[in-house]
Amino acid sequence: MRPNVKGSIRQRLLFMLLLSTAAIAILLYVVVQSVAEQITQESQDNILAASAISILDSARVIDGEISIDLPYSSLSMLDSVTDERAFYAIHLNDEFLSGYADLPRIKNLSDIPTFQSSAYLGEDIRIASTRRSYSTLEGQAFLEVSVAQTLTGLNQSISRVSRLSLAIGFGFFLVSMIVALLIAQSTIRPLHSLTEAVSRRGPSDLRPVTAPVPTEMTPLVASLNSLMIRLQNSLSRSEDFIAEAAHRVRTPMAIVRTQAEVTLRRVEKEENRQTVREMIRAIDESSRTAGQLLDYAMVSFRTDDLAKEIIQLDALLAEIVDRLAPLSELRDVTITLNTPEKLKIVGDQILVQNAIQNVLDNAIKYSDVDTEISILLICKNDKANIIVKDRGYGFDNAEMRDLLKRFKRGQNAQQVIGSGLGLTIVDDIMGAHGGAISLSNNQEGGACVHLSFPL
Amino acid sequence: MRAFIISTIMLIISGSAHAFDVEDRKVFKGHDGEPVLRIISTADISYFAPMINSFRATRPDVTIDYTVASSTQVMQAIYEEKQPFDLAISSAMDLQIKLANDGYARKHTSYSAQDLPNWAVWNDMVFAFTQEPAGFVISNKLFEGYAIPKNRQELINTLRQNPKKFEGRVGTYDIRKSGAGYLFATQDARASDTYWRLTEVMGTLDPRLYCCASDMIADVVDGTLAIAYNVLASYAEQSPYIDAFTIVLPSDFSTVMLRTMLIPSTSKNPELATSFLNFALSQTHPTETSTMLQTKSLRQAKQSTLTRISLGPGLLVYLDYFKKKHFMEEWENAILQE
Structure with a gap:
């Protein structure tokens, strides 16, 4: 089922981070801009003040009259970097002495220079004014000097600063964007690794997650683990139940079969004998199913905690063939075992034996009387391969894929006793060992079962 | 203000304040008599005629009305009388700067700046074309x-x-x-x-x-x-x-000294003035070989002894009352x- 998706942690995180860095970048731009503007303005003011003071300094009282000897630098300094129009005005109290009479005057002057932005002759200007007291013939008088200049250089500096602060803001945003991406990436990395760890697991791996996770994810992992444990418990409960049930059925079944055989000997009427025979056959089928169910439960139990023993496959095969000899002889089936290589694998000996036995058991069961079963053990593709071929009916091509499922039996095998669990058990065991089972038919007829184990 | 400026001007000029004195005047007729470029200049006709004639070769339709006056009279004509001249050419750098500083000159930015050295331009208003x-x-x-x-x-x-x-x-x-x-x-x-x-x-x-x-x-x-x-x-x-x-x-x-040109704000034909200004600058500046920029004696003099008067508000200082x-x-x- 596709999960119900709403939003993305990464996107939300990224969005919040970018939003805040954009805000900081804008703030940075504004701050740099305004600080730089203030500094630029101050440096212009300082030059204007220096100019005004140099004019004041050139003033002298000669015979009680003010004389001003404007220094050349007082105006030329205003124009030293950029071309600026410059204006000045000199007043003695309210009497205009020299310069530009209609230059705006700053009110409330003091002895330290005062500044004001204004407009004059159609251009924006900055004015610095200062004054000093002199004693003239008419008594104490304030000599007031104002110097003004246009803002070409100031505006140039400000636009340069503006470009610079824009670049700083933008650069900051770019760098933070990369950092934000990295942060978002690293924040969701534990989620990714948890997902990977869970999806890497085999279908029956219900162990709790033990890999370290950040505190924020502890509740999630804790509930995941508790869910796994509950699932595990309920699974094993049902398996226990099946095994218990099978066990409980098998023993009475054996008693019933013995009784039936005894009865068969006593019964003489042919139609009654037939009925009893069918009864015995049904009992056989039931007890085999019960046996397989027990096997299946055993396999489930053992694959959960797989043993790691060294298994000598050729010896194991020989032993199994030996053990099945009575069964095969009963049907006049010859088993030829061909083990050119001595191969070892690591795994659970009991399970591997069970798997091979199941396959051979099937081969014998479904073989025609007086035929041959061949077993070949070879090493191929870095795997130990056991190939079992018989001369029976073979598999129905359409059903082949389903035969590994539980309680699924071939249509052409209905008259043979079986539970439909054998190949399922083999498949589970192979899976637990990292191996595989594949089914096919021989060209000359009969089934071919191919087991491969990693070496 | 007015009284002061007049008193300043009166110091510089001698003569009446209600009409500036013309020393000489020549009209270089164009094809149709229109358009007319009115130039007021301190330079003698003979000194400036070659420049005017080369310009007329490229613009034969233009009539140029060339008036010669002293530098104080040029100032008088534009500052006080606001005569509609299209171009003011003067050797009085301080007065030209004062005209521009006080808003009597147009800004002109379409000149090819790469050809002009920094010392030859002030505030895109005053342009030097001689040394x-x-x-x-x-x-x-x-x-x-x-x-x-x-x-x-x-x-x-x-x-x-x-x-x-x-x-x-x-x-x-x-x-x-x-x-x-x-x-x-x-x-x-x-x-x-x-x-x-x-x-x-x-x-x-x-x-x-x-x-x-x-x-x-x-x-x-x-x-x-x-x-x-x-x-x-x-x-x-x-x-x-x-x-x-x-x-x-x-x-x-x-x-x-630098002889400078500016386009007075009273100009009635600033486009034409601009094209003449650009023409004059293109004749003198780019190669640095023009006789107007490099006179014979300038070429022979030791460069370190030459003090070029710089265009700028410093020149206004000596105009202070x-x-x-x-x-x-x-x-x-x-x-x-x-």
């Missing part, structure tokens, strides 16, 4: 037997040692009458104290004071003057009697020794 050094013009005949002075100190020594010889035979600008003379005097005074010593020595020799460079050159040629101080070398070089005198750019320092009064008084005290 004209001021120097000594010395009569060859009257200096026979004397070493030609190479700098101001040598000139001072020569004059001091031979007061009889040079009595009444030294000439310089009357800075009360000549804008260019005042500009040179103030720049010389700013550069070195030698100026004042020279002025005082000249003052003892009953100097002749002139309004114009051409009169000084003429008096040197005819032997009235042995030496003229602060004469524009560019004018002297053009004199047909160049053999009669020697031009010396003083080796201590020579002041270089007090400053001017002060300077004039000092100058009069030095030169007019009874």
